[in-house]
Amino acid sequence: MFYASAQLWLRYVIVYRLGQNALSISFIGVPIVVLDYGSVESVRVVRRQEMWKEPGLFFTALKAGNRPLAGRAVIVKRKNGLLKDVILTPADPDSFAHDVMGRSARSGHV
Secondary structure (H helix, E strand, C coil): CHHHHHHHHHHHHHEEECCCCEEEEEECCCCEEEEEHHHHEEEEEEHHHCCCCCCCHHHHHEEEECHHHEEEEEEEEECCCCCCCCCCCCCHHHHHHHHHHHHHCCCCCC
8 A cells, every 4th residue: 555655646756857968866846866977877777577686786886766566667877876776767768768868868868
């Protein structure tokens, strides 16, 4: 029951915004992570079951998912930082990943 209700309300608590120069992750309106497109190394869409098969990803990734029951997630790999991988669960993972990759490419990266 908790996961079903979290599936509905978490998307209003944790919000992703694709800005001109950066991807912003906000918690109740306050930006908690800002990923400059220049720091993005790669972006990919994975099925949730496949994601946890990667060695160490559970411990080395920043998990900012807002849909706990999502079947697929987007992993944004940064070039530097303590937590290089950022796991997100947007409503449309393919479109979101495509947008982030496009913005990174336009900024001269990825």
